Amino acid sequence: MLIGHQPKDFLLAVSGLTVSFDGFKAVNDLSFYVEDNEIRVIIGPNGAGKTTVLDLICGKTKTTSGSIQFRGQELTRLRENEIVQAGVGRKFQTPSVFEDLTVFENLEISFPRGRTVFGSLTFQRDAAVKQRVEEVAEMIFLKDRLDTYADQLSHGQKQWLEIGMLLIQDPDLLMLDEPVAGMSVSERAKTAELLNRIIKGRSVLVIEHDMKFVEDIAHKVTVLHQGQILSEGTMEHVKNDPKVIEVYLGH
Amino acid sequence: MIINSRFFNRSELIGFLALALLLFVILPLSLDIFRLNLVAKYLTYAFVGIGLVLCWGYGGILSLGQGVFFGLGGYCMAMYLKLEASSVENTKIQSTPGIPDFMDWNQLTQLPFFWKPFHSFPITLIAIILVPGIFAFIIGAAMFKRRVGGVYFAIITQAIAAIMTILIVGQQGYTGGINGITDLRTLHGWDIRTDHAKFILYFVEVVLLFACIVAAQFIRLTKLGRILVAMREQEDRVRFSGYSVANFKIFAFCAAAIFAAIGGAMFTLEVGFMSPSFVGIVPSIEMVIYTAVGGRMSIFGAVWGSLLVNFAKTSLSESFPQLWLFGLGALFIAVVLAFPNGLSGIWQDHVQPRIDRLLAARKSKPGNGFSVADGAPAE
Numbered sequence: 001m002l003i004g005h006q007p008k009d010f011l012l013a014v015s016g017l018t019v020s021f022d023g024f025k026a027v028n029d030l031s032f033y034v035e036d037n038e039i040r041v042i043i044g045p046n047g048a049g050k051t052t053v054l055d056l057i058c059g060k061t062k063t064t065s066g067s068i069q070f071r072g073q074e075l076t077r078l079r080e081n082e083i084v085q086a087g088v089g090r091k092f093q094t095p096s097v098f099e100d101l102t103v104f105e106n107l108e109i110s111f112p113r114g115r116t117v118f119g120s121l122t123f124q125r126d127a128a129v130k131q132r133v134e135e136v137a138e139m140i141f142l143k144d145r146l147d148t149y150a151d152q153l154s155h156g157q158k159q160w161l162e163i164g165m166l167l168i169q170d171p172d173l174l175m176l177d178e179p180v181a182g183m184s185v186s187e188r189a190k191t192a193e194l195l196n197r198i199i200k201g202r203s204v205l206v207i208e209h210d211m212k213f214v215e216d217i218a219h220k221v222t223v224l225h226q227g228q229i230l231s232e233g234t235m236e237h238v239k240n241d242p243k244v245i246e247v248y249l250g251h
Numbered sequence: 252m253i254i255n256s257r258f259f260n261r262s263e264l265i266g267f268l269a270l271a272l273l274l275f276v277i278l279p280l281s282l283d284i285f286r287l288n289l290v291a292k293y294l295t296y297a298f299v300g301i302g303l304v305l306c307w308g309y310g311g312i313l314s315l316g317q318g319v320f321f322g323l324g325g326y327c328m329a330m331y332l333k334l335e336a337s338s339v340e341n342t343k344i345q346s347t348p349g350i351p352d353f354m355d356w357n358q359l360t361q362l363p364f365f366w367k368p369f370h371s372f373p374i375t376l377i378a379i380i381l382v383p384g385i386f387a388f389i390i391g392a393a394m395f396k397r398r399v400g401g402v403y404f405a406i407i408t409q410a411i412a413a414i415m416t417i418l419i420v421g422q423q424g425y426t427g428g429i430n431g432i433t434d435l436r437t438l439h440g441w442d443i444r445t446d447h448a449k450f451i452l453y454f455v456e457v458v459l460l461f462a463c464i465v466a467a468q469f470i471r472l473t474k475l476g477r478i479l480v481a482m483r484e485q486e487d488r489v490r491f492s493g494y495s496v497a498n499f500k501i502f503a504f505c506a507a508a509i510f511a512a513i514g515g516a517m518f519t520l521e522v523g524f525m526s527p528s529f530v531g532i533v534p535s536i537e538m539v540i541y542t543a544v545g546g547r548m549s550i551f552g553a554v555w556g557s558l559l560v561n562f563a564k565t566s567l568s569e570s571f572p573q574l575w576l577f578g579l580g581a582l583f584i585a586v587v588l589a590f591p592n593g594l595s596g597i598w599q600d601h602v603q604p605r606i607d608r609l610l611a612a613r614k615s616k617p618g619n620g621f622s623v624a625d626g627a628p629a630e
Contacts, residue, residue: 084493098481123474
């Protein structure tokens with residue numbers, strides 16, 4: 001299994017990752033490593049390839065070349081649902097919840113049991129499921145709305161619900177794409193509080209534009225520009241990097 | 252808190268009982284055998300409709316080729332009946348006695364290999380389920396694993412329906428061609444052409460229909476039913492919740508195919524023949540229209556839709572044969588534009604609330620003022 005020199009056991013090791021769309025390299029020879037329990041924020045100007053990186057890790061977009069190792073497992077060869085089962089959770093930029101189902105049912109579908117066709121036919125809504133759903137619903141401020149259909153929720157509540165759906169999967173790596181975008185000020189504060197609680201005990205990869213928010217949560221920041229890493233390190237380091245100021249923060 | 256604690260909620264139970272009363276008591280008592288046999292014919296499409304509710308209404312997979320599976324079920328049954336009708340004594344005037352008449356007309360001297368298993372009644376019953384099931388699985392696996400969906404899938408199923416018709420018509424010696432398989436007489440030695448047999452077959456069919464309704468309701472209430480709804484709305488979210496979306500679509504498509512095949516097999520028994528005119532594009536689309544009119548989100552709606560549209564078809568095409576197809580088209584457009592959830596949607600939005608209000612008003616008279624709010628599809 002272990003071939004060649006393995007310097008350290010990273011949770012996620014992205015190396016030489018490249019994807020090209022009709023010759024345009026949206027992500028170009030990108031390498032970065034995420035450790036256990038690390039909060040990594042990816043920032044960068046529009047079109048830098050941030051969302052594409054998440055798409056590549058979760059299997060939504062196929063890589064052109066390069067490798068993504070997650071706990072020593074090569075993700076580029078797995079299908080999306082297998083990547084989820086390996087322990088990678090993904091939140092999309094626009095809230096994607098099931099509007100014709102209730103909050104309870106939304107969370108229940110994400111509960112990691114009975115994921116095959118016959119498993120889901122014989123799935124029982126037992127005490128363990130109910131307890132876990134209620135637990136998560138409380139965390140995402142939707143405890144009183146378990147029977148509400150998701151289309152009745154506000155934009156912010158939908159975002160929380162989707163975060164809750166990831167939480168119930170209990171992934172080792174949580175990937176969030178602009179979790180506070182489009183939220184009101186009070187929702188933003190609550191979301192920050194929520195994120196601070198849920199990132200314990202797992203690694204998180206976040207794309208975010210809100211610098212205040214980034215500073216609050218990031219252990220390490222990766223700045224992307226034109227599909228490549230412009231700078232990487234602590235927030236302090238990145239903020240003072242002249243290249244970063246030039247292309248991103250300066251504007 | 253617990254949403255689906257009962258198998259049928261109150262309004263669904265009423266819908267179930269009303270349908271049972273109509274089909275088991277009212278219609279058999281009030282109609283003569285000719286009309287009852289017509290109802291039996293209409294009801295064979297209800298099987299297709301129930302499958303479409305699961306596959307299209309819940310799963311969002313529009314199949315315009317359900318006639319293929321209806322036909323496969325019907326042909327399996329017809330092949331058995333035809334072999335029984337083609338005994339050596341019955342066919343001794345043929346140049347090769349013991350094979351179906353159309354084969355003899357097409358200079359075949361031997362029964363084709365794929366006809367041979369249909370000498371056995373148990374194998375025929377298994378084939379009615381398995382042949383369409385496996386065929387649907389192959390189509391489903393080929394399409395859904397490659398992420399072909401939506402309108403592209405609908406067009407491909409339509410193409411398959413066309414191909415199937417051409418194949419059946421073209422391979423006259425093996426399939427009976429454009430005339431289909433006709434002159435069917437007995438089922439396991441029991442004459443199916445008598446009025447008494449038609450009466451019995453009607454009840455067999457209604458029992459099977461209710462078995463299918465219960466099976467569909469079971470699927471709908473499991474987590475699989477909710478995943479189908481979830482898939483229809485946010486396919487990616489289902490995928491990134493750890494499910495293989497393709498497998499769930501294949502399941503829904505196969506289930507719909509099997510329901511359709513049971514309907515097809517009953518059709519052969521009720522009507523006494525099977526032909527490619529129930530396989531192609533037009534019948535397949537008509538089956539979708541029955542479901543749309545009844546309400547694609549409602550299992551009972553699909554049954555009502557099949558009954559009512561076919562009843563209208565028979566009455567109107569008797570008096571205005573040229574106008575019927577235009578009427579059907581207009582009906583479909585009207586339903587899609589004005590009532591996307593069909594008759595069941597109208598019932599649910601306009602009739603049910605009134606009944607609830609009436610009941611609530613009566614209940615609140617003695618003093619307890621709680622209102623009933625069981626807003627699920629009734630019929």
